[in-house]
Amino acid sequence: MSTTPHDWALYEVFVRARAGLDHKHVGSLHAADPQMALQHARDTYTRRQEGVSIWVVRSDQISASDPSDADALFSPADDKVYRHPTFYTIPEGVEGL
């Protein structure tokens, strides 16, 4: 569980597949520093032209929502169907909406 001083830190890797797309999380790896993390990410996650850009970030620098809070965080959106265009009835014949 604990990272001993002899361990390289854990980094999360994000790859942009091509210009126009977001960076997407692809996995993680260990590295001694950010520069090495980028080199390892290149070798580990882009051996087949999977990307044109890589982000790496130390895993312990990410703040994440707690899965057990998912209900409290996300259920308030459940009963707000009026936020979706399908909630509204538009009469036949009305165009361009």
Add this chain to the structure above:
Amino acid sequence: MTTPDVTTLTPVPAADDAARLARFEAHVAAEEKVEARAWMPEAYRRTLIRQISQHAHSEIVGMLPEGNWITRAPTLRRKAVLMAKVQDEAGHGLYLYSAAETLGVSRAELIDQLLAGTAKYSSIFNYPTPTWADIGAIGWLVDGAAIMNQVALCRCSYGPYARAMVRICREESFHQRQGFEIMLTLSRGAAAQRAMAQDALNRWWWPSLMMFGPSDRDSVHSAQSMRWKIKRVSNDDLRQKFVDATVPQAQFLGLTVPDPDLRLDDATGHYHFGELPWHEFHEVLKGNGPCNRERLAARRAAHDEGAWVRAAALAYSRKQQARQSRAS
């Protein structure tokens, strides 16, 4: 005494666990994925750590039998292909260690278990690769069997493992094809080459069938794993699927599958095959296969000889950090 003591309070968290377990099981039964850090039964976590780390170790140890031929591949093309394949196996090991780490275990811990000999890896990698045809047979049969197993695991209930499997399957289809191509070249070659291909098939056929694990009759972990969708298809069903797919390929190569009981059952459309050499399976599993000791010794040597590189990289990183903090 009316004051409740600690022992009478314990049923409360237990009931809580029962409710969480019920929610978890309903979630999995509905084909919803389980993600890292979500609540999961301890047995689910332990089973996954065992299975994913064994899988990762197999990828890493699996580099050794093939690495044996990198310097002796017959052409530059074959050499480039083999290096790419072995590099993929290293990558697959890393994806899998990374998936295991999401379950709260460290990669260093898992590697220690492998090097200490307390963790298992696929027994297939304890067989030797004395001829070039073995590289063909490994790609065709061993990767073929692995893909059969891994395609099923793409639907595993644990998200990080399932995603690693998708990536691995996408990359491995070339592994099987390059192996078949080697076998095809040899089987269309001179008599000595054909004999070499047949000899490799003879040696790899049964160990490949054993890769699917014990028969469903004797499989210890199967029922619970199927229920939790850690495992999606039974060992025997996958083995049958592999035999059905592979026998026609062997026929195309003009090679003979070394099983006198093998025959196509017209009624079912499946191949009937002979009893596996289970005694050998258990012996190799116990550590008495042809290369068990050699494989672990090679891994330990690689780990030990790389220690100074790991230490130097860390020392360099600390020095850079110190220099930066002095400058700021």
